[in-house]
Amino acid sequence: MFEQxxxxxxxxxxxxxxEALQKAEPSAWFEVLYAEAQGDTTQIPxxxxxxxxxxxxxxxxxxxxxxxxxxLIIGCGLGDDAEALAHLGFEVxxxxxxxxxxxxxxxxxxxxxxxxxxxxxxxxxxxxxxxFEFVFECRNIQALPLNVRFGAISSVASFxxxxxxxxxxxxxxxxxxxxxxxxxxxxxxxLERFESLGLQQVEKVLYRESEQFDVKQVRIEYQRS
Ligand SMILES: C[S@@+](CC[C@H](N)C(=O)[O-])C[C@H]1O[C@@H](n2cnc3c(N)ncnc32)[C@H](O)[C@@H]1O
Numbered sequence: 001m002f003e004q005x006x007x008x009x010x011x012x013x014x015x016x017x018x019e020a021l022q023k024a025e026p027s028a029w030f031e032v033l034y035a036e037a038q039g040d041t042t043q044i045p046x047x048x049x050x051x052x053x054x055x056x057x058x059x060x061x062x063x064x065x066x067x068x069x070x071x072l073i074i075g076c077g078l079g080d081d082a083e084a085l086a087h088l089g090f091e092v093x094x095x096x097x098x099x100x101x102x103x104x105x106x107x108x109x110x111x112x113x114x115x116x117x118x119x120x121x122x123x124x125x126x127x128x129x130x131x132f133e134f135v136f137e138c139r140n141i142q143a144l145p146l147n148v149r150f151g152a153i154s155s156v157a158s159f160x161x162x163x164x165x166x167x168x169x170x171x172x173x174x175x176x177x178x179x180x181x182x183x184x185x186x187x188x189x190x191l192e193r194f195e196s197l198g199l200q201q202v203e204k205v206l207y208r209e210s211e212q213f214d215v216k217q218v219r220i221e222y223q224r225s
């Protein structure tokens with residue numbers, strides 16, 4: 001699933017991200033992009049209007065555990081992953097920093113059982129600490145620059161309840177050198193951070209999406225013992 005975007009959209013995203021980085025507000029450009037789109041999903045590069053296929057693949061083997069479990073979806077975008085989990089019986093909270101994205105989810109899914117919330121990964125409610133049996137982080141950490149990476153990883157890990165699961169889907173890079181972005185793929189040492197925060201790796205699946213452009217994504221299941 002190597003997403004080819006129209007070049008003008010790629011350049012626009014790059015420009016918005018650069019402007020936000022210059023102001024040291026790395027999450028600020030997402031609301032601008034969602035608002036500018038005015039309901040046109042083709043203007044949101046990551047919006048596939050379907051749950052991510054790698055979580056669907058994982059769920060085929062793990063559905064028996066889900067009913068009634070509390071799930072948190074980080075950076076939920078337009079809500080497709082959150083809806084898929086709610087349909088399976090999870091009690092889902094899904095958050096995004098963009099008020100327009102959250103309103104868009106509520107408009108797309110008016111009968112949803114998902115609790116959609118505007119929230120910032122770097123300033124989350126205290127009651128979310130270790131409060132979720134299932135946490136889903138998909139392509140959000142990689143959308144944030146390296147200077148906020150450890151804070152983002154700490155926040156993601158903090159949501160996982162004792163015995164709970166974190167499912168992570170992210171692009172990865174082979175070196176520790178700083179990549180150009182967005183997205184900024186994760187390195188091995190960044191992934192190791194999850195384990196230093198009390199999460200054990202249960203399974204790691206590597207998806208090689210483009211040999212030509214060396215695009216690799218991983219799906220990692222962690223558990224807090
Ligand atoms: C690259 S998109 C990925 C969306 C979705 N997870 C997916 O895989 O399709 C990153 C998402 O994270 C959200 N986001 C960025 N910074 C955030 C923050 N500090 N707190 C919460 N959400 C944030 C953006 O608004 C955007 O919806």
